[in-house]
Amino acid sequence: MTKTLTIDNGEIFALCSLFLLALIFSFIFDYLHFPVAWFLVPLLVAIIFSIVKGKIESFPHSVGVVGQGMIAVVTASHFSLDSLINAQNYLFPLLGAIFITGIFSLLNGFLLCKIAKIDPCSSFLGSIPGAGSSLVAMSEEMGADAIAVTVLQYVRILLVSLIVPNIVAFYFSTPILATPIVESCNPELCFTPTNNLLITADLPTSLLTAILKTLLIIGTVTIAIQVGKLIKLPSNLFLAPFFSCLLLFWFIPTTIPPTIFSIGLFFLGLSTGVKFDLKIINKLLKAVLVETVLVILLIIICFLIGYEFHQITGLDLMSCLLGTTPGGLNTMTATALELGGDSGMVLTMQMIRMFFILTLSPFFAGTILQMDYPHHEGN
Template identity: 45%
Template sequence: MERGKTLKPNLSSITVLTLQLAAATLAGIAAFLLDIPGDWLLGPLLIGVLATLNPDKAQPLPPSLATAAQVIIALGTAASFSLSTLFQAAHYTLAMLMCIVLTGGLCLGKGYLLWRWAGIDIKTGFLGSIPGAGHSIVAMSEEMGADALAVAVFQYLRILLVLILIPLLAGYFFPVDSVSVNVPSVITHQFSLTEFSVNLALLTLLGALGVLGGRWLRLPQAVFIGPLLTGLLAFWFFPYPLYLPKLVLNIGLLLLGLSIGLKFNWQAAQKLIKAVLIELILVIILILGCLGVGYEFHWLTGVDLITALLGSTPGGLMAVMAATIQLGGDSGLVLGMQMSRMFLILLITPWLASFLLKTPQKVDEDFSE
């Protein structure tokens, strides 16, 4: 009888967790079909938030699944960088570093204003304002002690505004006579079950080595940065053609989104709404400021204005690349500028955050409290 009593809660927890994962999967599919930015993260995140309407029945994800999500996203981030793209941008190293510093300064300023005006903690304000690599920053934020849900909201609100505003501004100031935009399609390959299995096994090994190595080296956010570094080395120099299946990346985003959503506190919703309204205004100012930085890049390097402006936008890579192709900019350089900034940000952010967050802070309640 005693045994039966101990088994029942476990079976119930597994059932609830299974239902949550199933609902998160359906939400991810729906968001994908509706073409919502960050579909496989935001859809499951919403399911997690809705599950907290009844906190007594909501089942948090096991720590092992949350760790797996960070490792998958770290490897997916590593797979998105190529040495050739970074080398192309290296021709403008000094000017690009100046632009990254200026853009970073604008974003830090936005994070500071969010902290002061919206009443959120400084960690959340800072990480929610980092430009580019939205899902990667969200993955690191919880380990840094920030409110991952608020960081996700701020990151994807910025991406959404960039997706809307950049094509409108580009079309208004640089009108072109074109009926359609021919964006190169992603080349897909058919892989056998054996190749898929070998890749999955190698990626699992890379992730495990990254986590162990990151912890051994005491890297900040070791669960993310460790696999990111091992992934970069493997994707760049390993002789076997490694790839991360889209299905695996989507699973990582789903687990991360659901994990964040299940930590939502409805009593803090009013503060989040206030912060979102302030964020709308600050993001528009940030976009205009980054366009100003792009103009300076154009003035310093002689790169055409369209390329310089679009290469300096704070995220929204797909919309930026589509606008670049439509307007006749240098798509290779725009991609190189965006990816180089993202690469440096991902490597610098943990150390910079650790330094900044040691400074005296305003005592305030966090969203998750």
């Protein structure tokens, strides 16, 4: 049975006000180089709006769906076969580093669940290092608390982006005085495949190509979502566009304008923020404190993993440390560039970890939900 919403003039005015306020403040904070402005600002505006105005029942569900799809497409465009080929010489040590990091992340999720009393699925998705925006995008569909996952992920991202570059810079005697570029907040710093066919808004001569390729992407995503429904793909609204566009971009290399990613983050931030409930504040305050301690411990562990990776592979220490951090892909790449490290290797290591995270996280989350469901049934 489909629920029909009656939207009066007051609701329309509230929705328009929300979008306008979020847009204005996003532009302002983006101009001020606020980390992840196009996600965090609309998220905060929507949260404040929900507290003052009350939950907006008429907020379009399609906004969040479109946001997920945009983020999935842009995420897919950051991967390249070249990245995987370049990593073959140190693939097994890298997989070992990813596995060990994953084990400690699962332990963090378990501790969050037990100490902060957050449901297992949200604790798991909130503790996975890397692909923060993508995990938030898929969290609601996986049955997790999107607000909790958002808070946990961005506490991790901000801590990693603030702590790691400055520790590495201090160790290598080069100060870094810059606003941290938080994971996935600036797609231009991510991998951009070399290609002759680009989607760009700057070149009028490529308008026809841009239109055709945009239609191709939309068609591919639409078909993939339908196929995902048939095969019951976990987190279908995110993974179906991600995998389909990953294949598409390998055959037809494409650069997605940063604006698309910003719009996706904007939509996702709004759709997540309007779900905010004051009752979760006490729970999340405790979770943030626990997460802060756990992330700092995870950073220390990842430094040890990076050092061992350096010993095994013989690659330079700075790049190994930056490549094995728990997230902060763009920050680590920019830091490597500034300090003279191997930014290509750092980016490859971070992207391979992100690939495994995006591929395996929904299946792990689904397993956790199946294990947790009988427990709730028994209660």
